[in-house]
Amino acid sequence: MLKGALQSRWATLAVLALVMAVVPLIAPSAFYLRVAALVWIFALAALGLTILMGYAGQVSLGHAGFLGIGAYGVAIGPTHLGLSPLLSLALAAVLSGVIAYLVGRPILRLKGYYLAIATLGFGLILALIFQSESAVTGGPDGMAVARLTVFGWRITGATQWYWVNAGVLLVGAWIALNIADSPSGRALRALHDSEVAAAGAGVDVAAKKLAAFVAAAVYAAIAGGLLACMNGLITPDAASFMHSVEFVAMVIIGGLGSVLGAVVGAAFLIVLPQALTSLQEYEQAVLGLLIMVFMIVLPTGIVPSLRNWLAERLS
Structure with a gap:
């Protein structure tokens, strides 16, 4: 069982690394590399x-709030x-993780729709702070962000940002896969199925939910910091409710609980609008229709559905 888990983990990382290596070879210009770099961040x-x-x-419907903390932090x-x-x-x-810990302790006692509304309220509060505290955040106009420098290397240009974001995503994917295959990951999946049953099996439900909430916040903050540094500018729109909805859509469209699914879902919602720009005023309508079709045809998400289809064909 352990051997199979290791093989699956390394296979996922290998597929992701292969895609990262191939994209620069087929990208016709720096613009496409920049779009790909955005995909890795989201x-x-x-x-x-x-x-x-x-x-x-x-x-959680307030995930973009933590992205905003990371983005405004580097500004x-x-x-x-x-x-x-x-x-x-x-x-x-670190700040994002601490805030998630403090906020998560009371709101994670809620369940279902109540938890979703509570996280939505938290996200709206953060967005309002970024919007209104002009002396600190620049208000609606946002703030300029200094370029990221690592050991004297100043990161500029689409190509450099592509590889930086790809490397950070690869590390993030490795950590997420290790969490999934660890005892903590199995405990998280147990409470995903039934909190009552998980508690009966000895899982500290409150602690595990809080740990997952903190981990999600740290991931979002790092992504927000990279986004701000790459763009050289950050505005309150980064922490908007619509971005939180987009993150949820990415996870569901790609495949709930799938590391590759998160990447595929991000690519779907970042790349597809770029491909539909020629449709002008019909762009959003076509995008919405495509999302509906994908969810009807592939209800478990793109990656799990394709994986099940391949397994059926190979069996």
């Missing part, structure tokens, strides 16, 4: 939500505190 945030929703079964740190962007990113990830 896939990283979706990975955190995969741990929370796919593993632990807890719904505020250098501007107001004189910190380096890299240190600011690390501190923003």
Whole structure:
């Protein structure tokens, strides 16, 4: 069983690494590399939500708020505190985890729709803070963000950001896969199926849900920091409710609980709108229709459905 888990884990990482290696070879220009770099960033945030929703079964509609904490962290740190962007990113990830811990303790006592509404309220509060605290966050106009420098290497250009984001996503995927195959991951899946049964089996339900919530927040904060540094600008829109909905959609469309599904879902919602720009005013309608069709035809998500289809053909 352990051998099979290891093979599955390394197979997933190998597929992801292969895709990352092939994309620059077929990308016709730097614009496509930048789009791919955005896919890796949003896939990283979706990975955190995969741990929370796919593993632990807890719904969050405020995930973009944590992305905003990471994004504004790398902006505020250098501007107001004189910190380096890299240190600011690390501190923003820690801050996001601490806030998730403090907020998660009371709201994770809720279940189902009540939990979703509570996380929605938290996300709206953060978005309002980013919007209104002009002296610190720049208000609606946002803030300029210093370029990220790692050991004297200043990261610029689509190609460099592509590989940086790809590397961070690969590490994030490795961590998520290890969590899934660990005793904690099995405990999370147990409470996903039934919190009562998991508690009866000796799982500390409250602690496991809180740990998943903190992990999701840290993933989102790192993704937000990378997004802000790559764009060189951050606005309150990064923490908007619609981005939270998009993250949930990425996880569900790609496949709930699937690491590759989070990446595929992110690619679906980032790349497809770019491909539909020629439709102009019909773009959003066609995108919505395609999402509906995918969910009807592939109700378990793209990756699990394709995996089951291949298993049936090979059996």
